[in-house]
Amino acid sequence: MPDSLTTRESTTTSVVLLATTPAGRLSCPDGTLLDRITGQLATLPVSEIQVVTPGGGLGADLRGVAKIARISTGAVAVLPADLVAHTEALALLLEHPAHATGALVSQDATAGPMRPPVHVQGGRIVAAGSSFHIVPEANATFRGVLQVGESHLGTLADIAEELAELADTGKLGPVTAVEAVDLLLVGLVRSGVPVRAALIGPLHADRVTGQHAADTAVAALADVDEARVRLDTSVKQDDGFFATYAVSTWSRYLIKPAAKLKLTPNAVTGISVALALLAAMWFSAGTQGGRLLGALLFYLSFVLDCLDGQLARYTRTFSPLGAWADGMADRFKEYAVYVGLAFGSTDPGIWHLAVAATILQAVRHGIDFSYGGARADAARAGAGWGKPARSLLESADARRATGVLGLAQRLGRRAAGHWLKKMIVLPIGERTALIAVTAAFWNARVTFLSLLCWGGVAALYQLAGRMMRSAR
Template identity: 80%
Template sequence: MPDSLTRETTTTSVVLLATTPACKLSSSDGTLLDRVTDQLATLPVREIQVVTPGGGLGADLRGVAKIARISTGAVAVLPADLVAHTEALALLLDHPARGSGALVSYDAATAPMRPPVRVEGGKIVAAGSSFHVVPEANATFRGVLKAGEADLGALADIAEELAELADTGKLGPVTPVEAVDLLLVGLVRAGVSVRAAGIGPLHADRVTGQIAADTAVSRLAEVDEAKVRLDLAIKADDGFFATFFVSTWTRHLIKPAARLKVAPNTVTGASIGVAALAAVWFSEGSQGGRLAGALLFYLSFGLDCLDGQLARYTRTFSPLGAWADGMADRLKEYAVYVGLALGFAGAGIWQLAVAAMILQVARHAIDQTYAGALTDAARVGAQWGRPARSLLESADGGRARGVLGLAQRLERDAIARWLKKSVVLPIGERTALIAVTAAGWNARVTFLSLLCWGGVAALYQLAGRIARSAR
């Protein structure tokens, strides 16, 4: 029977798998099990369920299934032989995202305690074990898995199915060491959306012997966790302009804003106000007005990046904040379109402004309707809404071909990856395009540039969505 340590702070429960001999290895203050338990006590988790050995892998998995079926909030599963930075654990356990996630390292060098995974678009799309193969893996799983409340039923079903397969020997010579690895494989193959929480330079390693445990613990002191927390607040997969021309200076505002207890929503409001001033200056129509508008619009985008960075740093996301941030992006951009059109004296400018606005609305609709369709399909269990994969397939058959295969190959080249990010004309590139063309030329050039580049981006997005849907 699991032991229970209660902490009434959040709705997240932790299942700590103390089922391997390594969890009894000594650490500075007791065993590795004691160390992990002490770390968890500093994080906002409601209770810790410790699963002890008693029947092998099948019994361990059934224990996880039992806990998942009675839990009323998110459940995290991790092994007690894990030596990790507390900040690495916090990436999942202190993160306000309500969905499922797993701790990964983008060091793709696999090992028996580091099973391979493939990450695309911030999600784990393939996961491996000693039985399950992952072609084109680009990361490794580091032992911490969180199932969101909506996915607890899937976790329980998968744990029970895996237990049956393990007991009957159908998964090969898998051992209790792989319990959490198999659960990740099952969730991914069942079509559950699992966020990839990258640990960056932080450490999270499972160990099997005392020397390895001592080495892993000593390595933790080599990393400045406070600096890494700041670095991880910056989006790793952001666009070219945001990465190199905005985040380079907004990162220095994160800690002062956090010390002053500035809320991310406050920064969002300031961003809207600055964009409104930019629109006013654009409407003035002079060269100086357009230059001032361009600088203010750039500053507005910087604040727009800062609100997300501050939210990630302080871990204070909210549904209202996410909605407000998305709405603010649209509002600011369209207000600037109006300002530019008002400040231009030539004929036909309003037609161009409306066309540019319609094109952006259509592009957002392509993305949002596709994402919504997948969500709805997964909710009702439609087969096309989730990958049709069996836990008995040792190899992942999801290797993409054609357009999607080309896109995956481009991801492995740094220059091609940045070009791929830029071609879709994300908001950072649109901000730069508007600011540069408005300050250097005029509103007509701005709208024509938006229509040309935006048209190419729309076709690229549409082709990608069609290819994914056909797949």
């Protein structure tokens, strides 16, 4: 049954600590594994730690989680007491200001009894496994920490109760209390809840069953520099080709200086906008030198656009205002540069091209964001086309893409195919490079024609992809 250990009023995430297996009582330098992880959680922004002790098996444990989920008023994290992890790994979920639904995942796809397989796609877990549930084409493993956002707590409670009933009646095979959190992840994924995959990178998060395994896991923690990993993970891992190789390779060295100067991500966004406006002014001069300087300033503006996100991830100072301002700033900067290029050109038809490029970009953003919003709304409302739920009684997860969509997903697993898929949609990094290079070495007409040609292909690709996904 749950026992409250610690309460803080200033945060919105509470923790359910499953001390339902004997491994939680294994010894370590901090006392027991339960003592160790409780101490780690006390250093993180959690409002309450509730320990679930053995009380009737897996079914009872899951009903305890359901009871807590129904009365909680903020995000709830569920994790086992037999977990040996870096504090920084726990912080990837518990310190994230969004308090959204997510799970700790390792890209080491070697599955085992204490590290069930998952399939990660687009930063989300799209299939999760247990001893009963099979994951086709698993590409990662779940590492025991699950956080559920406030909007999904009702779903968590329903899933926990359903799983408890299935476990008590033996319909899930010989599952045990060890798999409680694994089964909850399976249930959330199969019910259509979007679960963010929080990748631990080189950090450790391992569940153990015996004293030797516990000693080995604790000793392995010292092999990793958590501060260095925090800096490395501040750089977006799944960014575009240009951002990855032409910006993030050196912008990472600006993160710590920016933090020491106490710059906020919003302040960096503001500086980025100022540089883009300067770029537009130089583009409007209409000279070769002006276009070269404008291209350089526009590139530096994009560097700062990447840096504001990296600084936000490093300092974990995300905010709805910051996310909105960053998105609006991207649009404003790009359109300001369009205006500058048009003003600096003597081509009589340049304004028609500038307006066409602006409209095309607006349409592309509409395709992208309206689709994502519609899918999210449909999932919340329970619409069948949003993301159909999959039965927990089905051992195999049959949701596998076929046809052209399946081919595209398989192509994306190869390095060349991955970058091709990234570049074809003309993301902001590639648009920045395209604008800067064509404006610096040619003229505004070439810039707008390039944007229209590549952007048109990108729009058709996006639209076709959305239609095929909707037809699944």
